Amino acid sequence: MKALMFGWEFPPHILGGLGTASYGLTKGMSLQEDMSITFVIPKPHGDEDQSFLKIIGACNVPVVWKENSWDHVNNRIGNMMSPEEYFGLQNGIKYDYRRIHTNELGCIDFSGRYPDNLIEEISNYEAVASVLAHQVEFDIIHSHDWLTYPAGVFAKQISGKPLVIHVHATDFDRSRGQVNPTVYGIEKRGMDMADHIMTVSELTRQIVIEKYHQNPNKVTTVHNAVEPLPDVESFKKTPRKDKVVTFLGRITMQKGPEYFVEAAYRVLQKTKGVRFVMAGSGDMMHAMIDLAAKRGIADKFHFTGFLKGRQVHEMLAESDVYIMPSVSEPFGISPLEAMQVGTPSIISKQSGCAEILTHAIKTDYWDIDAMADAIYSIVKNPAMFNSLSKLGLEEVNNIKWYDAGMKVRRIYESVM
Amino acid sequence: MRNICFYFQIHVPFQLKRYRFFEIGSDHYYYDDFQTTERLNSLVQHSYLIANRTISEMIRSSNGKFKCAFSISGITLELFEQYAPEMIDSFKELAATGSIEFLAEPYGHSLSSVFDADEFTCQVKMHSDKIQALFGKRPTTFFNAELIYSDEIGELVSKLGYKTMMIDEAKHIMGWKSPNYVYNHSYIPKLKLLVRNSKFSDDMAFRFKNLSLTAEKLVSWFSALPDGEHVINLGMGYEVFGITQPAYTGIFDFLKALPYHAMEQQMGFVLPSDVTKKAESAGGLSVPYPMSWVGNDKDLTPWTGNDLQQEALNKLYAVGERVRLCKDKALKLDWLILQSTDNFRYMSHKDPHGTNYETPYDAFMNYMNVLADFLERVEAQYPSTIDNEELNELLKTINHQEEEIERLENELSKPKLKTAKPDEKK
Numbered sequence: 001m002k003a004l005m006f007g008w009e010f011p012p013h014i015l016g017g018l019g020t021a022s023y024g025l026t027k028g029m030s031l032q033e034d035m036s037i038t039f040v041i042p043k044p045h046g047d048e049d050q051s052f053l054k055i056i057g058a059c060n061v062p063v064v065w066k067e068n069s070w071d072h073v074n075n076r077i078g079n080m081m082s083p084e085e086y087f088g089l090q091n092g093i094k095y096d097y098r099r100i101h102t103n104e105l106g107c108i109d110f111s112g113r114y115p116d117n118l119i120e121e122i123s124n125y126e127a128v129a130s131v132l133a134h135q136v137e138f139d140i141i142h143s144h145d146w147l148t149y150p151a152g153v154f155a156k157q158i159s160g161k162p163l164v165i166h167v168h169a170t171d172f173d174r175s176r177g178q179v180n181p182t183v184y185g186i187e188k189r190g191m192d193m194a195d196h197i198m199t200v201s202e203l204t205r206q207i208v209i210e211k212y213h214q215n216p217n218k219v220t221t222v223h224n225a226v227e228p229l230p231d232v233e234s235f236k237k238t239p240r241k242d243k244v245v246t247f248l249g250r251i252t253m254q255k256g257p258e259y260f261v262e263a264a265y266r267v268l269q270k271t272k273g274v275r276f277v278m279a280g281s282g283d284m285m286h287a288m289i290d291l292a293a294k295r296g297i298a299d300k301f302h303f304t305g306f307l308k309g310r311q312v313h314e315m316l317a318e319s320d321v322y323i324m325p326s327v328s329e330p331f332g333i334s335p336l337e338a339m340q341v342g343t344p345s346i347i348s349k350q351s352g353c354a355e356i357l358t359h360a361i362k363t364d365y366w367d368i369d370a371m372a373d374a375i376y377s378i379v380k381n382p383a384m385f386n387s388l389s390k391l392g393l394e395e396v397n398n399i400k401w402y403d404a405g406m407k408v409r410r411i412y413e414s415v416m
Numbered sequence: 417m418r419n420i421c422f423y424f425q426i427h428v429p430f431q432l433k434r435y436r437f438f439e440i441g442s443d444h445y446y447y448d449d450f451q452t453t454e455r456l457n458s459l460v461q462h463s464y465l466i467a468n469r470t471i472s473e474m475i476r477s478s479n480g481k482f483k484c485a486f487s488i489s490g491i492t493l494e495l496f497e498q499y500a501p502e503m504i505d506s507f508k509e510l511a512a513t514g515s516i517e518f519l520a521e522p523y524g525h526s527l528s529s530v531f532d533a534d535e536f537t538c539q540v541k542m543h544s545d546k547i548q549a550l551f552g553k554r555p556t557t558f559f560n561a562e563l564i565y566s567d568e569i570g571e572l573v574s575k576l577g578y579k580t581m582m583i584d585e586a587k588h589i590m591g592w593k594s595p596n597y598v599y600n601h602s603y604i605p606k607l608k609l610l611v612r613n614s615k616f617s618d619d620m621a622f623r624f625k626n627l628s629l630t631a632e633k634l635v636s637w638f639s640a641l642p643d644g645e646h647v648i649n650l651g652m653g654y655e656v657f658g659i660t661q662p663a664y665t666g667i668f669d670f671l672k673a674l675p676y677h678a679m680e681q682q683m684g685f686v687l688p689s690d691v692t693k694k695a696e697s698a699g700g701l702s703v704p705y706p707m708s709w710v711g712n713d714k715d716l717t718p719w720t721g722n723d724l725q726q727e728a729l730n731k732l733y734a735v736g737e738r739v740r741l742c743k744d745k746a747l748k749l750d751w752l753i754l755q756s757t758d759n760f761r762y763m764s765h766k767d768p769h770g771t772n773y774e775t776p777y778d779a780f781m782n783y784m785n786v787l788a789d790f791l792e793r794v795e796a797q798y799p800s801t802i803d804n805e806e807l808n809e810l811l812k813t814i815n816h817q818e819e820e821i822e823r824l825e826n827e828l829s830k831p832k833l834k835t836a837k838p839d840e841k842k
Contacts, residue, residue, distance in 0.1 A: 270438050358765075361777055369436050376437040377781040383727030384780060390723075391765070 001412065003029075004138035004155065005039045006129065006148035008112075010048050010055065012309075015113065016250075017333050018168050021200070022144055024227050025166075025408065026053050028401025032409060038136060040151075042125060043112030046079050056136075057081065058128040062090050062106035063097040076105060092135030097127050118147070119182060126150045133158040140412050144168060146183060149190025162195040162415040164408075166222075169200075170207050173328040176253055188212050195415040198222045198408065200331040201352025222408055223356050225401040226336040235317035235341045242275045243379040246319035246343075248312065248334060249326075251282030256325035256348065256365045261288055263325070265295040266372035274379055279304040279315050317341040320385065321378050325365045326351050335360060339396040344388035346374045356399060359392040418638065419647050419686040420678060421610065422484035423559065423582065424654040426464070427525045428456050428492045429758035431772065435782055440789045446750065451772065453499050460500045463658030468506040470657075470668050474675055475515045482675045483515045483685040486654070487559035490523030490543045491752055493550065504550060511551040517687040518547045520555035520578060524752035527719055527760070529560055529569045530706055531733045538740060539752070540576055556580065557688040562757055563612065563651070563709035564716065567602050567702060574607040580692040581607060582651060584709035585614040589701060596645035597698035598691060608692035609701055612651040612709065621652040625665045631673035639681045647691050651709075711767060718767050719760040724780040728760060731787060735794050737804050741811060742797050750790055759783055 005026070009019030022039070029035050030052035037053040044057040060081045073083040086105075093106075102108055108124045115121060129151035141163045143152030149165055156163040171183045191197055191212050197219045199205040205221045208214050229235075245267075247260045257278065264276040278288060278301070285303065292301040307315055316322055322338035322345045329351035336353060338345050339360070347354050348365035361378075363370040378384050433448035474482045486507070488496075496503040510516045522528055522539035523546065529536045540558075548554045557580040558573045565583040573581055585595040593599075595611035616637070619627060627633075638648055653660070661667040675685070686694075710718045719725060732754060739751045762771040762779035773779040798807055813820075 266438060270440075358775070359777075361781075362775070372438070373436045373781055373785070374777075377777075377784060380437075381727060381780075381784055383723045384777070384784075387723045388777070 001035055001140070001409075002138045003035070003037050003140050003142050003412070004132065004136060004161075005037055005142040005144065006125070006151045006155075007039055007041050007144040008147045010039065010041050010044070012047060013045050013112075017331070018145055020227075020333055021168060021224050021331070023049075024225060024401040025404060027227070028225065028403075028405035029408060030405075031402050032405060035409070038138065040128070040132065040148075041112065042110035042121070044080055056132065057110075058125055059107055059110045059112075060086070060105075061128045061131055062086065062102075063093060063100065063108060063127045063131055064102045064106035065090060065093055066102075066104060066106040068105060073105065077107075089131055089135050092131040092133075094134055095127075095130055100124055100127060122147055122150055122186070126154045129155045130158055140164065140416060142166060142408075142412075143190065143194075146171070146187045146190060149186055149193075153190060153193045156193065162412075163193065164196045164198060164411060164415060165190050165194040167191075167197060167199045167204055167208055167330070169330040170204060170211070172207050172211055173204075173330050174254055176327055194218075196220065196411050198411060200224050202355050203328075203350070203352045204330040220407075220411055222404050222411070223352070223399075224331045224333055225399045225404045226333060226340060226396060227401065228397065229313065229337075229340050232340060235313055237318060237320075237342075242273050243320040244275050244277055244318060245321040245323060245375055245379070246277045246279060246315060247323055247325070248279040248307070248315060249324065251278065251280050251285045251288060253284060254327055254329070255282075256327045257282075257284055257288050258291060259325040259365055259368050259371065260323055261291045261295065261297075261301070262368045263323075263371040263375060264292075264301060265297055266368060267375050268297050268300055271376060271379070274300070274375075276301045277304060277315070277319070278302070279307050279312075281306040313337065313341055316343050319343050321346060321375055323371065323375070324348065324351060325363075325371060327365050329353070336396050336399065339392040342389045342393055344378050344385055344392060346371060346378075357392075357395065359388055359395050361388070417646070418641070418681075418683045419691065420638070420674075420683055421647055421649045421686050421688055421691055423519065423649070423651045423688060424484065424486050425559065425651065426486060426488040426492055426654045427561075427756075428452075428459060428495055429525075429756050429770075430491065430495070430753045431455065432759070432782055432786055435785045435789075437785050437788070440785060441792055444746075444789060444793065446786045446789075447753075452495070456495055456499055459655055459659065460503055462663070463655050464503060465506060466663070466668060467654060467657040467671070468503075468510060470671055472506075472510055472513070474672060475510070475513045478675045478679070480513060480515050481679065481685060483517075483687050485517040485519050485557070485559075485688050487519035487521050489521060489525035489561070489756075490539070490546050491525065491756065493546055508551060511553070515687075517557065517689055518551055518553070518555050519557050519559040519582070519688065520544055520547070521559050522561055524755040525561045525757055526752070526755035527561065527564070527716075527729065527757055528733075528736075528755060529564055529572065530566075530716065530720075531729060532736045533572055534740065535733070535736045535755075536572060537576060540573075557692075558582070559651075562719070564706055565609075565703055565708075566706040567704060569706065570601040570607055570609075570703075571604060574601065574604045579606060579608060580610060580688055582610050582612060582649070582688065583701070583703070584612045584651075584707065584714055586707050586714035588714075589703055589707060593698075593701075594642075594645055596641060596648055598647065598695040599699060599701045600697040602700040602702040605697065605700065608697060610647070610649050610688055610691060611701075612649045614709075616648060617650045617652050620650065621656045621660060624656075624661045624667060624670070629670065631670050631677045635674070635677040635681050635683065638678075638683060646695065647686065649688075710769075718764050718769070719757055722763070722765055722776075724763045724776060725760045728763065728780065728783055728787065731784075731791070735791060738794050738798060738800075741804075741807060742794065744793075744797060747790075747793055747797070750793075754783075754787065754790060 007022045060077045133155035143165045145168045316338045331352035335345035345360040361374040431448045431451040523542040558578040559582045563584045595613045599609040601607040763776045
């Protein structure tokens with residue numbers, strides 16, 4: 001079976017959880033022997049792992065016919081796409097996209113990030129999809145997140161192949177209810193046009209059904225999983241006097257950072273020898289620094305700024321408690337990553353991953369008393385720490401992308 | 417003649433309230449009275465009272481031939497006294513018929529038999545006193561909390577003067593042996609063991625509705641047993657009547673019909689203490705490791721199976737000796753309630769039966785917060801810098817100071833001649 005997937009991010013250059021999930025899912029699915037995946041992203045960097053799938057960069061797909069020599073094409077994009085493929089794709093240009101600004105190869109420049117002209121970039125992505133839909137061979141279209149829904153829908157209209165969309169988040173999660181109408185429009189259209197909708201949690205599924213008015217039979221939950229860490233042994237806890245409690249993620253409204261500060265304040269009133277770390281950056285970072293100062297806990301409350309790659313796992317491994325008080329989290333992969341390195345997690349009940357985790361502490365995001373209590377209990381009771389650490393690790397090692405991939409496969413088969 | 421030996425267990429746990437860590441040291445009341453009494457009332461109204469009334473009627477209509485035994489934990493008796501005194505009256509009435517026996521158990525429905533032998537002895541005596549005070553008779557048969565038993569525990573119980581003890585039927589103990597005989601302790605033959613027939617008991621307690629069990633059917637199963645199997649021990653929680661099997665299933669009518677069908681088949685009812693008086697033991701049972709009446713494995717894992725439970729139990733029983741030296745009444749009551757087996761059952765990952773907590777971790781956190789406050793109170797009574805022996809000496813001095821003063825004063829008041837030569841006196 002051949003799947004054409006539209007995504008926005010792919011490791012190692014990622015900005016959020018979407019890239020991680022795309023990688024894990026495709027890798028899990030590639031274990032199915034007859035599965036071949038073509039994964040489209042706006043702008044590859046050339047260092048993506050292509051051992052188990054084929055990556056096409058939208059920025060290398062010609063949408064306007066321009067005459068070029070083999071050598072020139074090879075010089076320009078040879079490291080990411082063979083000139084033969086480029087010339088092949090030129091045959092897929094069936095529409096006049098000269099209104100879009102293109103380079104001398106007839107390709108569109110994509111930022112591959114989340115720029116201010118995001119809406120324009122999304123529609124340009126659609127143009128690329130039309131070329132691919134005419135020229136690439138596939139049995140099913142799979143769109144990851146709202147940025148790629150229009151592309152998926154267009155590809156479906158051209159090819160007549162079934163479309164499944166994968167909801168990693170909705171605008172209701174990102175905005176605490178202050179939905180952007182344009183985004184909602186794109187999301188709603190994608191869902192309406194899809195043959196089946198996959199959500200990363202039951203929580204998201206309910207939002208899709210209630211807020212986007214989708215038929216419940218058309219919506220299935222496929223929980224995310226987590227890639228095993230190859231170098232898990234290399235992450236060690238350095239012995240230190242103080243216990244470390246960590247918040248790690250974008251410091252934005254969605255992640256509930258203020259609840260973490262308040263819980264920290266409660267713990268510190270009663271206990272010594274605990275430090276709190278807020279890792280990451282975001283638009284609420286300064287407000288959080290102010291809040292910590294106002295509560296008089298700034299000496300025990302630390303900010304690290306943005307962490308990436310190995311630093312993330314190091315930070316998690318050095319922590320005694322990981323906490324994710326998200327107000328609304330479609331899935332939330334980071335508690336699973338914390339558990340992989342043996343760090344107990346406290347998660348909000350409003351997180352999708354709470355649905356599949358048993359050996360993590362779950363509280364309401366607003367219940368700072370319960371959160372403080374859980375932090376206190378883990379740092380004060382070795383038995384609590386050990387149980388959560390040991391059983392949590394066991395649990396998370398059994399959450400496999402292969403199983404998620406099989407579930408996706410069954411959904412493919414049901415719509416074909 | 418084949419006999420049926422019925423016994424019922426009654427234990428209503430105190431529910432701990434939501435106790436956050438910042439309350440440690442400032443709030444010393446640990447219980448959610450609403451939850452506790454709500455559960456108690458529901459049990460009393462839908463089960464215990466109706467069942468008591470049914471049994472009382474059965475005793476009357478069978479001229480005292482129907483007999484059964486009760487094992488009620490001490491803290492439950494206190495709950496009854498406080499919130500449901502009608503239960504005490506009802507049991508007093510039943511006791512007056514002479515067809516009822518009360519069994520002994522540790523006062524706090526605790527695991528002390530496994531973790532703290534001194535505490536166990538203490539609690540058993542307390543419970544015996546309580547039964548004596550309420551119902552005028554000391555128990556002679558022992559029913560350990562959760563039917564926990566091992567050779568070691570049997571020895572303890574025997575030393576306390578009990579001649580009969582209940583145990584559960586577990587495959588790894590019984591092997592091919594039938595539970596329908598009287599057995600004895602592996603090396604103390606005078607301690608008789610009554611083995612609960614777990615199949616018939618559970619048929620009644622848990623499968624009553626699904627099996628559409630009738631009194632006639634059950635009795636016919638009994639009479640189909642081989643000759644010589646002379647006692648069928650049926651033990652279960654008393655809430656089976658009305659809660660586990662709600663009234664609409666006909667469980668009360670079933671109970672009422674039992675004596676008639678049993679007597680028709682020449683079967684009688686006996687009290688545990690009478691069984692062992694009459695019957696010879698069929699042999700010894702060796703139980704090297706503690707067993708219980710819960711789960712398929714019938715072991716202690718529902719209460720001690722994971723690290724959380726171990727930690728809580730270790731922290732709790734570490735102060736046992738200290739608490740026994742204390743005189744503070746409130747502290748001692750808390751001590752008993754905190755030992756109740758339910759607290760630890762709620763922390764089980766595999767079988768948190770009856771829990772109101774969302775997760776075992778939640779149960780553990782709450783319990784440990786309460787325990788932390790409790791331990792602080794124990795510490796405040798006697799600082800841990802003094803070890804137990806030293807403390808014992810000091811306490812002895814303090815407790816005897818009045819006698820000592822009196823003695824010295826007596827000496828002072830003796831003829832002056834003697835006081836003039838104090839050295840000689842020594």
